[in-house]
Amino acid sequence: MEAAAVATSPLKKLKRKRTVARSDPELERLNSLPWNSSLPQNDDDGAFSLFIGTNELEGGFLSLEEIDEAEYGLNIPEPEDGKRKTKKKKSIQNEDVKKQQQDGVDGANSDEVEAELDESVKAKEKKKKKKKKTKKKDATDGQKVEQPDAGLDANVEDGNGEEDNDETEFYAWNELRLHPLLMKAICKLGFKEPTPIQKACIPAAAHQGKDVVGAAETGSGKTLAFGLPILQRILEEREKDANMVEEPGKYSPKGVLRALIIAPTRELALQVTDHLKAVAKYINVRVTPIVGGILAEKQERLLKAKPEIVVGTPGRLWELMSAGEKHLVELHSLSFFVLDEADRMVQSGHFKELQSIIDMLPMSNISTEDNSQNVQKSCITVSSFQRKKRQTLVFSATVALSADFRKKLKRGSIQKKQSSSDGLNSIETLSERAGMRSNAAIIDLTNPSILAAKLEESFIECKEEDKDAYLYYILTVHGQGRTIVFCTSIAALRHISSILRILGINVWTLHAQMQQRARLKAMDRFRENENGILVATDVAARGLDIPGVRTVVHYQLPHSAEVYVHRSGRTARASAEGCSIALISPRDTSKFASLCKSFSKDNFQRFPLENSYMPEVLKRLSLARQIDKITRKDSQVKAEKSWFDRNASAVELVTENYDSEEEQVNKHKQMKASSRQLKKLQEELNMLISRPLQSKSFSHRYLAGSGVTPLMQEQLQQLARQKLSDHQGSTLGKKGKLVVIGQDCMDALQALRSAGEEVRMDIKDLAGKQRNVENLKRKRKEEKKRLRDQRRKQKKKLKYGDE
Numbered sequence: 001m002e003a004a005a006v007a008t009s010p011l012k013k014l015k016r017k018r019t020v021a022r023s024d025p026e027l028e029r030l031n032s033l034p035w036n037s038s039l040p041q042n043d044d045d046g047a048f049s050l051f052i053g054t055n056e057l058e059g060g061f062l063s064l065e066e067i068d069e070a071e072y073g074l075n076i077p078e079p080e081d082g083k084r085k086t087k088k089k090k091s092i093q094n095e096d097v098k099k100q101q102q103d104g105v106d107g108a109n110s111d112e113v114e115a116e117l118d119e120s121v122k123a124k125e126k127k128k129k130k131k132k133k134t135k136k137k138d139a140t141d142g143q144k145v146e147q148p149d150a151g152l153d154a155n156v157e158d159g160n161g162e163e164d165n166d167e168t169e170f171y172a173w174n175e176l177r178l179h180p181l182l183m184k185a186i187c188k189l190g191f192k193e194p195t196p197i198q199k200a201c202i203p204a205a206a207h208q209g210k211d212v213v214g215a216a217e218t219g220s221g222k223t224l225a226f227g228l229p230i231l232q233r234i235l236e237e238r239e240k241d242a243n244m245v246e247e248p249g250k251y252s253p254k255g256v257l258r259a260l261i262i263a264p265t266r267e268l269a270l271q272v273t274d275h276l277k278a279v280a281k282y283i284n285v286r287v288t289p290i291v292g293g294i295l296a297e298k299q300e301r302l303l304k305a306k307p308e309i310v311v312g313t314p315g316r317l318w319e320l321m322s323a324g325e326k327h328l329v330e331l332h333s334l335s336f337f338v339l340d341e342a343d344r345m346v347q348s349g350h351f352k353e354l355q356s357i358i359d360m361l362p363m364s365n366i367s368t369e370d371n372s373q374n375v376q377k378s379c380i381t382v383s384s385f386q387r388k389k390r391q392t393l394v395f396s397a398t399v400a401l402s403a404d405f406r407k408k409l410k411r412g413s414i415q416k417k418q419s420s421s422d423g424l425n426s427i428e429t430l431s432e433r434a435g436m437r438s439n440a441a442i443i444d445l446t447n448p449s450i451l452a453a454k455l456e457e458s459f460i461e462c463k464e465e466d467k468d469a470y471l472y473y474i475l476t477v478h479g480q481g482r483t484i485v486f487c488t489s490i491a492a493l494r495h496i497s498s499i500l501r502i503l504g505i506n507v508w509t510l511h512a513q514m515q516q517r518a519r520l521k522a523m524d525r526f527r528e529n530e531n532g533i534l535v536a537t538d539v540a541a542r543g544l545d546i547p548g549v550r551t552v553v554h555y556q557l558p559h560s561a562e563v564y565v566h567r568s569g570r571t572a573r574a575s576a577e578g579c580s581i582a583l584i585s586p587r588d589t590s591k592f593a594s595l596c597k598s599f600s601k602d603n604f605q606r607f608p609l610e611n612s613y614m615p616e617v618l619k620r621l622s623l624a625r626q627i628d629k630i631t632r633k634d635s636q637v638k639a640e641k642s643w644f645d646r647n648a649s650a651v652e653l654v655t656e657n658y659d660s661e662e663e664q665v666n667k668h669k670q671m672k673a674s675s676r677q678l679k680k681l682q683e684e685l686n687m688l689i690s691r692p693l694q695s696k697s698f699s700h701r702y703l704a705g706s707g708v709t710p711l712m713q714e715q716l717q718q719l720a721r722q723k724l725s726d727h728q729g730s731t732l733g734k735k736g737k738l739v740v741i742g743q744d745c746m747d748a749l750q751a752l753r754s755a756g757e758e759v760r761m762d763i764k765d766l767a768g769k770q771r772n773v774e775n776l777k778r779k780r781k782e783e784k785k786r787l788r789d790q791r792r793k794q795k796k797k798l799k800y801g802d803e
């Protein structure tokens with residue numbers, strides 16, 4: 001594949017850049033925390049061919065010359081003298097497209113959903129859209145109808161007065177033969193060429209009607225790799241119908257669900273919806289999200305509009321389907337069943353609902369007895385054309401399939417091997433059960449390291465209790481661009497977000513226990529701020545696409561290598577660059593070693609640290625921790641008291657204070673003392689954080705920094721101004737003035753590139769040492785037990801001997 005030739009192994013890049021550094025003694029301390037690599041290790045028997053990155057296309061789809069263009073009623077523009085040449089379309093196609101444009105419903109549903117979720121945030125957008133709609137209406141009233149070819153050759157101005165992109169730059173898309181109105185939207189989005197996964201999937205899924213299993217690195221455009229074929233097929237079928245006189249609606253029935261897309265998280269489902277809406281901008285295809293956190297009545301109302309495409313999370317979808325929601329259970333015309341982040345779907349917490357949803361699908365693609373029964377059960381009027389044509393698309397950055405997956409599909413032997421209690425516990429079972437056909441195109445474009453090509457990984461070794469300090473250091477000194485800090489537990493998330501806020505760093509949080517409205521608000525705020533910081537659990541690890549995320553910090557390592565890939569993939573997306581920093585305490589070394597092993601990585605970059613900053617960092621952190629402790633204690637007391645009062649009043653109990661007068665006075669004194677201490681600590685900390693973070697070698701005359709954040713930059717400039725005005729008119733002369741030099745903002749990636757040190761990870765060595773450490777621990781334990789038993793026996797002997 002082309003991608004294979006272009007992609008260079010990150011390992012090689014590292015080797016070229018830096019000399020190999022010494023091994024590190026800290027990494028020798030290994031422990032035995034549970035770790036699930038979850039990624040198939042390059043097994044010798046080659047059982048998992050997909051995941052290790054074959055970077056190949058499989059499935060034998062036709063080359064473009066072999067595809068009969070006439071079948072699709074499309075004329076592909078050909079290049080002429082290096083430029084794209086467009087042809088006029090058939091009149092029928094013109095009329096159909098015109099109609100679609102005039103009909104344009106463009107996202108009204110989603111607006112409502114979003115307004116429901118967060119009215120204040122979305123109010124502005126609504127206003128904008130209203131304005132746009134009025135303008136659009138004016139244009140239609142004025143008999144202005146765009147030509148269907150507008151997508152390719154109209155350098156039209158849109159309602160905002162913005163000029164469209166120059167379509168000649170989009171020539172690379174031509175070979176994919178997408179509908180002109182889809183091309184128009186793509187041009188508008190500025191996507192100059194299809195990404196490799198789009199190039200590979202669109203012909204297979206859109207033109208050959210194949211099922212697809214697609215794997216490609218994070219941020220490589222997988223959403224459109226399945227989204228464009230859906231929209232393309234809907235448009236093509238509409239055109240076929242427009243040509244049919246006898247059986248209208250044979251190919252493109254109206255008012256029924258055509259594509260069901262399932263994503264693991266609400267945020268991801270909403271994001272996929274928005275992405276599809278953006279490419280469906282010029283066509284009359286409705287895309288609606290169905291996720292938890294939206295009022296059920298509202299969602300029912302949205303479904304009454306009969307959207308062609310529904311994007312949902314398994315929980316809410318199943319809730320509505322099992323309640324018999326008409327639009328979701330009449331699946332006889334479903335043309336696409338899509339699983340985004342498929343590997344997450346087979347994990348606990350999702351697969352039960354998913355299994356139930358899949359059981360509702362008309363199962364004509366496979367012929368097992370079980371499934372024919374399902375068809376009877378769930379499908380009322382099944383058009384044989386539609387059933388034959390349903391496509392199953394399964395996507396993720398981390399998909400593992402066995403080498404003989406296709407053969408198994410052919411034999412229909414996957415489910416038989418699984419005991420019924422296993423459920424849909426593998427992508428293979430799930431794909432077969434969803435009706436995947438044995439001629440599916442298996443497209444694996446992951447590179448051997450699995451991680452995004454432009455991602456630079458690094459680590460910082462530190463004690464567990466110093467992680468906060470290093471995090472604060474990274475955010476303060478290298479906090480340029482957006483940063484996501486990942487935690488494994490909500491408790492850790494709460495701890496660091498509280499400490500960082502006390503330290504004056506504005507962070508947003510995202511975890512599964514938050515209300516949906518708050519989750520979306522956090523995402524919106526994070527998106528709005530170009531130097532924003534999001535502290536999140538793994539609920540944000542998959543799929544979220546936020547441009548400008550420069551750094552991902554693994555405050556705690558995840559429980560599997562696969563989650564590490566997805567977390568790190570929030571940066572270095574869509575050909576951008578980014579870096580990840582893992583904070584490794586002695587407790588994490590075992591996990592870290594397994595991680596290196598999973599990626600066959602024997603070199604890792606150490607993130608450069610300016611240790612002279614640390615005394616100041618630790619001073620601030622110590623104050624912040626004390627403040628945090630006091631405030632937590634206070635709020636705990638308040639919460640307990642209010643809980644007691646609430647419950648007492650609920651049972652109409654009159655509460656009395658049973659404390660003695662002395663006790664009450666003491667409590668009051670304690671409270672006063674703690675609030676005095678809190679005030680003092682806060683003043684001290686405020687004084688420190690009002691100044692830029694200074695390294696120990698900080699000169700009071702010269703302020704310099706190897707990397708300073710915009711906040712620090714601002715503080716330094718203020719300080720310089722203040723010093724200057726202090727000394728104006730004084731007799732100190734030049735000597736007393738403050739000079740600000742070298743204020744170059746440096747993000748973590750730049751810092752890593754300019755000073756990162758490559759550390760060799762000898763996995764075998766690490767594994768051997770891990771075994772030794774474990775043996776030593778076991779021996780010590782045994783020895784302790786032996787001594788304890790010995791002492792016990794002696795005591796007994798003495799006792800009974802005396803008697």
Ligand SMILES: Nc1ncnc2c1ncn2[C@@H]1O[C@H](COP(=O)(O)OP(=O)(O)OP(=O)(O)O)[C@@H](O)[C@H]1O
Pocket residue numbers: 190191192193194195198216217218219220221222223224396397542543544545569573574
């Ligand atoms: N052809 C293209 N050219 C440029 N950018 C593109 C193209 N297609 C998609 N993108 C952009 O790339 C970004 C990543 O796309 P997307 O979210 O689909 O990636 P993904 O492969 O699904 O990532 P993940 O595995 O993390 O879910 C998005 O911002 C999207 O708008």
